[in-house]
Amino acid sequence: xxxxxxxxxxxxxxxxxxxxxxxxxxxxxxxxxxxxxxxxxxxxxxxxxxxxxxxxxxxxxxxxxxxxxxxxxxxxxxxxxxxxxxxxxxxxxx
Amino acid sequence: xxxxxxxxxxxxxxxxxxxxxxxxxxxxxxxxxxxxxxxxxxxxxxxxxxxxxxxxxxxxxxxxxxxxxxxxxxxxxxxxxxxxxxxxxxxxxxxxxxxxxxxxxxxxxxxxxxxxxxxxxxxxxxxxxxxxxxxxxxxxxxxxxxxxxxxxxxxxxxxxxxxxxxxxxxxxxxxxxxxxxxxxxxxxxxxxxxxxxxxxxxxxxxxxxxxxxxxxxxxxxxxxxxxxxxxxxxxxxxxxxxxxxxxxxxxxxxxxxxxxxxxxxxxxxxxxxxxxxxxxxxxxxxxxxxxxxxxxxxxxxxxxxxxxxxxxxxxxxxxxxxxxxxxxxxxxxxxxxxxxxxxxxxxxxxxxxxxxxxxxxxxxxxxxxxxxxxxxxxxxxxxxxx
Numbered sequence: 001x002x003x004x005x006x007x008x009x010x011x012x013x014x015x016x017x018x019x020x021x022x023x024x025x026x027x028x029x030x031x032x033x034x035x036x037x038x039x040x041x042x043x044x045x046x047x048x049x050x051x052x053x054x055x056x057x058x059x060x061x062x063x064x065x066x067x068x069x070x071x072x073x074x075x076x077x078x079x080x081x082x083x084x085x086x087x088x089x090x091x092x093x094x
Numbered sequence: 095x096x097x098x099x100x101x102x103x104x105x106x107x108x109x110x111x112x113x114x115x116x117x118x119x120x121x122x123x124x125x126x127x128x129x130x131x132x133x134x135x136x137x138x139x140x141x142x143x144x145x146x147x148x149x150x151x152x153x154x155x156x157x158x159x160x161x162x163x164x165x166x167x168x169x170x171x172x173x174x175x176x177x178x179x180x181x182x183x184x185x186x187x188x189x190x191x192x193x194x195x196x197x198x199x200x201x202x203x204x205x206x207x208x209x210x211x212x213x214x215x216x217x218x219x220x221x222x223x224x225x226x227x228x229x230x231x232x233x234x235x236x237x238x239x240x241x242x243x244x245x246x247x248x249x250x251x252x253x254x255x256x257x258x259x260x261x262x263x264x265x266x267x268x269x270x271x272x273x274x275x276x277x278x279x280x281x282x283x284x285x286x287x288x289x290x291x292x293x294x295x296x297x298x299x300x301x302x303x304x305x306x307x308x309x310x311x312x313x314x315x316x317x318x319x320x321x322x323x324x325x326x327x328x329x330x331x332x333x334x335x336x337x338x339x340x341x342x343x344x345x346x347x348x349x350x351x352x353x354x355x356x357x358x359x360x361x362x363x364x365x366x367x368x369x370x371x372x373x374x375x376x377x378x379x380x381x382x383x384x385x386x387x388x389x390x391x392x393x394x395x396x397x398x399x400x401x402x403x404x405x406x407x408x409x410x411x412x413x414x415x416x417x418x419x420x421x422x423x424x425x426x427x428x429x430x431x432x433x434x435x436x437x438x439x440x441x442x443x444x445x446x447x448x449x450x451x452x453x454x455x456x457x458x459x460x461x462x463x464x465x466x467x468x469x470x471x472x473x474x475x476x477x478x479x480x
Contacts, residue, residue, distance in 0.1 A: 010367040010443075011406075020446065056393040059439075061452040069455050084450065086441055088391040089366040090343045091252075091408060 002027045004081045006036065008043070011087050015043035029060060030073035032083055047085060057088040105178045109185075110193040114141075114202040117168045117195045125166035126159050128152075130180050131199065133220060133234075135172060141199070142208035144170065146233065149180050153187055158230040163188050170195040170202065219311070223265055236429045237265060241311070243428045244268040246333040248321055248349055250297045251275075252413030253339030253363045253420060255287040260421040262305040262312045266428070269305065270315040272329060273297045284410040321345055323472035326352040335424050337361045339417065343394035344475040350375065350387035354462045355469050361424050362387060363416040368409050368444040370416035374423050374435045377456065377463035384436035389457035394475055412444055 006022045013020065017040070026032040037044025047058050052073070054060060060067045061084045067075045077083070095103070112120065121127040121143060129140045130149040140146060145159045149171070160167050167189055169177040177194040184192040195202070203209065215223075215234060219241075226232045226240075243266050247254045250273040258269055277285075277292040277300055292300040298316035305314050317329060321340075326348055330336060336358050338349045346364075353360040357378035364371050375386045419440065426432050438451045456463065461470050 010369045010445075020443075055395070057391045057395040059390060059452075059454075064451065064453045066452065066454060068457075069453070084441070084452065086371070086439065086452065088343070088395060089364050089369075089371065090346060090394075091341055091364055091366045091406065 001025045002077055002079050002081075004032065004077050004079070004083060006032055007082060007084045009085055009087060011089050012043055012046055012085065015046060016040045027077055028073065029062065029067050029071075029075045029077065029083065032077070033073065046087070059086045060084070061086065102175065102178060105182055109178050109181045110191075111174070111178075111196040112168065112193050114170075114195055114197065114205050114207055117141075117170070117193075117202075118207055120166060120168060120193075125168050127168045127170065127195075128156075128159060129170050129199070130177060131171055133215075135199070137215075139199075139203070139209040139211045141170060141202050142210045144210075145230075147230075149176060151228070152180055153183055155230060156184060156187075156189070160189070164190060166191045166193065168193050168195055170198055172198045173200055174198040219265075222309070222311075226264070231431055232429060240265045240425070240428060241267040243335075244270070244333045245335045245337060245424060245428075246270040246272065246330060247337040247339055248272050248345065249339035249341060250285075250287060250301045251281065251339060251341060252284040252365065252408065253417040254337070255285045255301075256414050256417035257337050257339060257421045257424070258287060258301060258305055259308065260418060261424060262309045262314075264421075264425055265309065266312065266424075268313045268315065268333075270317060270329070270333065271298045271301050272317045272319065272321050273301075274318055274320040284408065284413050286414070321348060323348060323474065326472070327356065330356055330358060333358065335359050335361060335427055337363075337420055337424060339363060339420070346387060347394060347475060348472060351462055351472055354378075354386050354388075359427055360387065361420045361427070363413075363420040365408050365412045365416050367406055368412065370412055370442045370444075372416050372419045372423070372435060372440045372442075373438060373454070374427070376434075376436055379434075379436060382436075383456060383463075385454050385456045386460060386463040388462050389460050390439060390454050392457070392460070409444055412442075415442060415444070 003025050008016050024032055024035050049055055062081055127144045128147050129144045147155055169180050171177040174196045181192040181194045223237045226237050245266050247257055250271045275297050277288045277295050277297055279293050287301045287304050296318045298318045302314040302316045330352055336353050338360055340346055354377055359376040362373045362375055376384050377386050423435050439454050441450050458464055
């Protein structure tokens, strides 16, 4: 079984009971998001749209690699992989 | 015979002396030519292509210019005396082929060999930028590059404060600050440009006073306007680098789109609660196109899904960390140093004390930077939290 770690950014942690990361058993990025959406539906909605596609203001990285440059949701995962969610955040000035 | 004459006679038996023309030929074929005179002396000119390394710092920094102890090192002073003494010092630290240029710079000039004239710098500037001048990677040429540089910072807030302060301290000659806000007491927890007495004052005016108090040489253009599509190109024109220290998506996309259109590098930073992001977006980077902000985030989130800036809060020191990364990338870019944070997104999680970088690539379908036909124009996104 493939165990991976999903890192949840501060901007979305309120939708995941405040958890900074989750260990999940999943063999692809799509499977990670399915598990995530089952457990935290509001968080899932902020990452994927109604059609199941990654939202345009969210990036998912497996290690250093953006899944857009790999296999998208079909990107295969290996045991110990770290998936990081990085959404657009606007803060800075005020 | 005096002690000086005895010493020089002994050194002349030990140190090989070469004529200026022979030194020039050796330099052309790979020998390291170092002018060891004082800044006051070298201000009038140095042998073309020579490295500057004052004799006081010769042994400490020679490795930067001649890492190989087998290299041929040619030392030049004003008349050929100090270079003999310095050559002896270098032989003592392990260099094997150190030669002194006979007659020094006086003879080099009289033989009408080529000369470079460094841009001069006054005593006050030399003192102010002394720690930069000591760095071979910056030195006089690099410092003069900074003094001639023009940087525009959008947002004089949490990110803009450290960026502006450190760029002014570093001697970036022109800083343009664009911000239409006034200082509020709730800003002071992180916006280190301002004092309590600035409350109620336009930020750009208070910032100009603070920056000029730090470094009167810096020209600060205070633009107390909101950045909009109608003024963005006029404001950006004539600048070398744009720093994005804004706090809302419409402005971030406007900065990106204008930078793409004008070919300018965009030094990006953003913060939220305990996390920050930084990158350098520069699709027009000569020789190596890199992604733009839209390649990473093609569209902003809809207002109902955008985190509320007003309610979210931010650890006061966090924009300091990210802003200083932006200032560092700006200086590197202006000086042509190192590897820029292009094609990478840096993410900082303060609570976990963790920096991670992620690779980002140009989006071949990006409407703005992928070169598909005409510029699509500036988008007027709905305000989220301006």
